[in-house]
Amino acid sequence: MKTPHRIIGIMVALCLFACDKKETLPTIKITNTLNLDRQFETVELSTTSLNLENLNNFGIKDSASDTMLTSQLVDTDGDSVMDVLLFQPDIKANSQSIFQLVKLQEDTTSNEKICYSRFVPERTDDYAWENNKVAFRTYGPNAQYRFENGLKQGTLSSGIDAWLKRVEYSIIDPWYKKYTEKTGSYHKDSGEGLDNFHVGTSRGVGGIAYKKDSTYYISKNFISYKTLTNGPIRTSFILDYGTWEADGTLIKESKTINLDYGNNLSKFEITIDGVDTISAGLTLHENDGVVTSKENETWLNYWQPHDGSELGTAIVASKTYYTGSETYETEAKDLSNAFAHLKVVDGKSIYYAGFTWKKSDQFKNQAAWEQYLSAFATKLDNPLKIEIIK
The missing domain is CATH 2.70.98 (Beta-galactosidase; Chain A, domain 5)
Incomplete structure (x- = not known):
């Protein structure tokens, strides 16, 4: 017979496991079918396509290099909810690359006035x-x-x-x-x-x-x-x-x-x-x-x-x-x-x-x-x- 203390210990362990388990976020595969390298083309990811409620504090990572890319969040309808994420991948001719959506701890959006x-x-x-x-x-x-x-x-x-x-x-x-x-x-x-x-x-x-x-x-x-x-x-x-x-x-x-x-x-x-x-x-x-x-x-x-x-x-x-x-x-x-x-x-x-x-x-x-x-x-x-x- 399991003691109450052992039951409580198992429950705590399960809770810690569940709380530590990270939400699985979408992966994005981008394919270039041309015999041309592709740069400065903006990819748009929406909440609808990603099946997410909002994109606040999200970023994008290049899976191959494990580096975060410059991205921009856009509120398209003025409701203070970011619903589109923009980024520009470099994709070589006739190739494909994998990118990972990442949840950030805080807003790291650049305030630089480039565009x-x-x-x-x-x-x-x-x-x-x-x-x-x-x-x-x-x-x-x-x-x-x-x-x-x-x-x-x-x-x-x-x-x-x-x-x-x-x-x-x-x-x-x-x-x-x-x-x-x-x-x-x-x-x-x-x-x-x-x-x-x-x-x-x-x-x-x-x-x-x-x-x-x-x-x-x-x-x-x-x-x-x-x-x-x-x-x-x-x-x-x-x-x-x-x-x-x-x-x-x-x-x-x-x-x-x-x-x-x-x-x-x-x-x-x-x-x-x-x-x-x-x-x-x-x-x-x-x-x-x-x-x-x-x-x-x-x-x-x-x-x-x-x-x-x-x-x-x-x-x-x-x-x-x-x-x-x-x-x-x-x-x-x-x-x-x-x-x-x-x-x-x-x-x-x-x-x-x-x-x-x-x-x-x-x-x-x-x-x-x-x-x-x-x-x-x-x-x-x-x-x-x-x-x-x-």
């Missing part, structure tokens, strides 16, 4: 975004109001401006600080780069238009914004353009824009009602550059001389959306653009737009840049295969 965006009320109402490679901005309702009423600092444009940075750290706040404190100008290069890219009413780097018959129609400035996330892997935000008219056709438009670490191209996810096609454009500036694309490839590039250097601006899409391209030239100021034509599928169209500046030393020449674009398009149509092993 960063914000609304800029101190410069009328720009919205600016950047990563370690490139920076952009576009324009809000106050800038439109000021333009339409003949006030200073007015801008009427839904085009996308390129800020030609040549450093990997964040420049948005320092450059605007120069502007507000009158200590310098971001239109002059003091070693970090500068804004000498003219947008006007052009499409800049990836602004959209709708072609009806032989005419391109464009929206005015964004009317509202929402910042979704900033961090070491991604900045993401939404710009709403409301409803605008193209010769009697009413178009409702909003943009969700992501810019990920290590990428020269922002992702534009356009939610649109009223049309089944759109066109994303690249300004031709003085028409002194060359528009290039390749048959059976889904990218468009404009390579141009630019203020003593060279500049490449580009649009890339997957085969799901890309239908072709067109060079549109006119005598009207700022309206000459190279356009990538895109399908709207289930109310959305997705493309990537961005640039490289030769002075940044990121790409040696036009050929190297176009090789990047070609590989980028190939990867879009052949995404990494992600298997969650529970």
Whole structure:
């Protein structure tokens, strides 16, 4: 007969065993089917795919090297619960790697502003975004109001401006600080780069238009914004353009824009009602550059001389959306653009737009840049295969 003390001892031992037993967390297997090494591609793991209630204080570990990777947690619906985990694995050509979801003792999320965006009320109402490679901005309702009423600092444009940075750290706040404190100008290069890219009413780097018959129609400035996330892997935000008219056709438009670490191209996810096609454009500036694309490839590039250097601006899409391209030239100021034509599928169209500046030393020449674009398009149509092993 077991004594009460022995029974209690067994119960305590079982309790300690149960309490010490760690919860089994999912393993993630990622396969690269291409004959290309894969870097700077962001993997998204959601609470739904992982069958977890939240991802607060979770991280990701490379099983082969037993090292923690840089990751970013995102609260997609604003309820203070992290429901998406982002990370960027390095996967060699034709290979696969294993990663382990890890529960951390405390929040180790990086606060470094690498992929960063914000609304800029101190410069009328720009919205600016950047990563370690490139920076952009576009324009809000106050800038439109000021333009339409003949006030200073007015801008009427839904085009996308390129800020030609040549450093990997964040420049948005320092450059605007120069502007507000009158200590310098971001239109002059003091070693970090500068804004000498003219947008006007052009499409800049990836602004959209709708072609009806032989005419391109464009929206005015964004009317509202929402910042979704900033961090070491991604900045993401939404710009709403409301409803605008193209010769009697009413178009409702909003943009969700992501810019990920290590990428020269922002992702534009356009939610649109009223049309089944759109066109994303690249300004031709003085028409002194060359528009290039390749048959059976889904990218468009404009390579141009630019203020003593060279500049490449580009649009890339997957085969799901890309239908072709067109060079549109006119005598009207700022309206000459190279356009990538895109399908709207289930109310959305997705493309990537961005640039490289030769002075940044990121790409040696036009050929190297176009090789990047070609590989980028190939990867879009052949995404990494992600298997969650529970």
